[in-house]
Amino acid sequence: MSGLIKTLIKTSTLSLALGAIAFSATAADKVYRLKLAETWGPNFPIFGDATKNMAEMAEKMSNGRLQIRIDSSNKHKAPLGVFDMVKSGQYDMGHSASYYWKGKVPNTLYFTAMPFGMTPAEQYAWFYHGGGMELMEQVYTPHNVMSFPGGNSDIQMGGWFQKEINSVDDLQGLKMRIPGFAGEILADLGAKPTNIASGELYTSLERRTIDALEWVGPSLDLRMGFHKIAPYYYTGWHEPGSELQFLVNKRKFDSLPEDLQEILRIAMRTAAYDMYIHATHESGKNWASMKSEYPDVQVKDFPPEVMAAFRASNDKLLAEHAAKDALAKEIQMSQAAYLEQVRSWTDISHRAYLNSQAK
Amino acid sequence: MSGLIKTLIKTSTLSLALGAIAFSATAADKVYRLKLAETWGPNFPIFGDATKNMAEMAEKMSNGRLQIRIDSSNKHKAPLGVFDMVKSGQYDMGHSASYYWKGKVPNTLYFTAMPFGMTPAEQYAWFYHGGGMELMEQVYTPHNVMSFPGGNSDIQMGGWFQKEINSVDDLQGLKMRIPGFAGEILADLGAKPTNIASGELYTSLERRTIDALEWVGPSLDLRMGFHKIAPYYYTGWHEPGSELQFLVNKRKFDSLPEDLQEILRIAMRTAAYDMYIHATHESGKNWASMKSEYPDVQVKDFPPEVMAAFRASNDKLLAEHAAKDALAKEIQMSQAAYLEQVRSWTDISHRAYLNSQAK
The missing domain is CATH 3.40.190.10 (Periplasmic binding protein-like II)
Structure with missing residues (x-):
């Protein structure tokens, strides 16, 4: 549509009223281009598929209005610089893992996977229903960065x-x-x-x-x-279920129209879940190959x-982390309490069922 | 935008060229209204939350162009008539469970959960990577109906x-x-x-x-x-992971613009995953309540x-089902082969980990 309007504007002598219509139609068709830096090299299996899946969903759902270009580490040369590049706005988005930033921001440690911690489904439940997203926001907002689950590698x-x-x-x-x-x-x-x-x-x-x-x-x-x-x-x-991470520069996110914000949010959420299921599939397939070859x-x-x-x-x-940092203590307590509650259920459902079926 | 255009059209004497612009802008703003019948009563926990979540995502992502009205069973009075109502076009969509239709279409039995079958993540992997979606399509397409995963109740x-x-x-x-x-x-x-x-x-x-x-x-x-x-x-x-179902009348789906098809597809997929995580959370919370009260x-x-x-x-x-129906046999063999492969992985990951952590 915007091509037609441009042609009409060029060739017409229409009034201010038509100008207003053309402006309005062009705004709805405006293409937003975001650049994403991923920690992984090009065509990295599973992790790299998650970013492509996310970008494709966003583009199709937005009818081409949201275009996300993915740069792998061979392009940007800074696999562990993704957080800084999204924070500064050099990139609009990133795909990485939260615990890579613990040297800069210690409390980012808690949003990937913790030893003796939650399984993938348990951790998603903590993120979305147990206060996890809110705690992650507390850690990332001071850096002008939003962090979202970015795909689980399974246990x-x-x-x-x-x-x-x-x-x-x-x-x-x-x-x-x-x-x-x-x-x-x-x-x-x-x-x-x-x-x-x-x-x-x-x-x-x-x-x-x-x-x-x-x-x-x-x-x-x-x-x-x-x-x-x-x-x-x-x-x-x-690492009983390492969750990768989508990062988004907050100012950039806030500058998007509301429908594209929602499209981006849902594309990231779905790509994360999809990656967990993809990892489950590849794990089963590849473990069968390993056993058959060796x-x-x-x-x-x-x-x-x-x-x-x-x-x-x-x-x-x-305990050493918690003693030094009140927010670290709060996150640890939230995770421990949630794990205790949800694991009681996992034990009488998944653990009981899997044990009853074991050969 | 369309309000502005309508006003302008009414008050202007602009040429055919402007008419073409106004038509085009109106088409992009056209609102598609779908009606969904759910098997559940009003405000049914978890299951009913999944349909609301799906409709809200679709509306926000489409900037209001895709509106889905949800009728609960108190409205349509036919909780187990959802398949027929979607097939006939009386409703555009449904939310139910595939195995409810086995009296009419025996092979619908296989797409909810099977005794001794797959866990939720294993079954999603079968649907999306192991041929499950294609088999479900074979069963539903002759009825002019599309079926998609609609949320897992967990084991x-x-x-x-x-x-x-x-x-x-x-x-x-x-x-x-x-x-x-x-x-x-x-x-x-x-x-x-x-x-x-x-x-x-x-x-x-x-x-x-x-x-x-x-x-x-x-x-x-x-x-x-x-x-x-x-x-x-x-x-x-x-029922080691009962997956509910979104049904869509295929002619209705095909009549939607491509971007709204993708929005609907992703809203359903995300709502399904989200329900699994919601069920995990509610299971943990409610099991804690039960144990504390009793x-x-x-x-x-x-x-x-x-x-x-x-x-x-x-x-x-x-075996009796398989002997009577070649497609039933094919589905059973697909599920059995996939289960064997993926469970080998689940056993050395989830089962091993959960057993190592058991108190």
Whole structure:
């Protein structure tokens, strides 16, 4: 329609009244172009699919009025600069993970996944019905940034190990790639967490430069090939449902018409849920591939003694955070209370059902 | 905008060219009004919230161009006539559950929940990545109706019992309100499934006119009050994640502009996911209330012998369906293959994690 109007304006000598109509029609057709920086490289599976899914939904629902250009890390060169770039307005949006910003804004730690914390559905319930979104807003608003759930990777595995972990002693000196808060827990127990670029992980594990590593789970581990070189795949404890994050520059969001704000909000919410389901699917498919190619992979649970030690370190480190920061304490208490309530239900539904069906 | 244009048209003597602009602007502003019939009564918790959530998202995202009026069962008087009313075009949309139509269209049975079947996330993965949507389309398209996931109630409980079930013998003559396919399984094992109007359930259970009943789970059971009068709450097996359904008259859907089709599709998808998370929240909250008001409620698992009998009957009845209908067989095989693959993953993620955290 706007092309027709422009032609008419150029070729006509119509009055002010027609000018008003043309202006009004053009406003409704105005195209809003947003730029999104994602932490991931181009065509990154599952995570990158979530941003594309979000942008496609927004464009179709808005009849082309909302166009979101996605720049992967090869373009913007700052995978861990996404928060700053959205805050400054260099980018309008970001797709990343909240806990990456804990060095700058400590309380961002709490909005991805916590050790011994909530499963994906439990955590979505906390975000949307248990006060989680409001707490996240308190953390992000001072930075002129809005944060929304951005897709769940499902429960992450505990990692690939070259040797069995039968006791806390087995953790002493263990060289493991495990970043973030979980890495702090391992360090507290005498392990040696290291960070290694993803391209070097396979060789490091194969040559035993490291004894163990955690990545995600079968959905993304398959293509890394770890199952070919490490015999033990430990079940998870440290990220029981990592939720990625959409970031939006708040001034930019506020400048959009109300219908496009709602379209953007719903496109992000749906893309997040969709990614959780996509991760569930890819996990099942890829785990089947791993088992069929390498039937000797052994799934192991950490023994109760080791889990108890992980938990004790976790509690100690969380208490240190809470002692330093009232909002950290409030978030921790909200999560703990919500987890206690919802897990009582998960135990008599999901846990009971899955146990009754186990072969 | 359209008000301004109408005024201008009335008061102006502008040429054909202006008429063309005004027509075009009016088309983009045209309001599409759809009527939705829901199976539930007015203000029905969780299920009814899902339809309201869907309609609100659609209206806001379309800037008021898509308006959906919701009629509850007190209005249309045909809670189990929703499929027929959408098929005939008397209503444009419906909100119900697919398995209600199995008397008319037997293969609709498979798109709500199946005994010993998939959990909510597993089933969404089957719908969106495992061929489920395509199979559902095959079943519904001949009826000029489109069916979409409409919200998950989470894993349903096995029901409230006045006496313990310790063996298959205890099922003999057991009077239980349990409708649908699960009722057929109970009947096959010697129980006497009955159907009783929801308003009479409490009294029937209290006076022991029936020995047991299943409803949903804490999310909807709390307000029914069963926990006050029955001591045993059995864990679930027969509906491990009942997915409700949005129905849309296909001709009506096809008549919408493409952007409103996408808005409607995404509003339904999001409302479905949102309902699952809402049900998770309400289940946790209400289960906490039940336990605090009636701490003597005992949660029980059916013993393995009884579960094995349920499963054997289930397999027998499913085989009877499959023998009569090639599409039924295809759907069953698709579900069984998908379940086997995805459950292998759920077992090493959710089941392992929940067991490791159990108190």
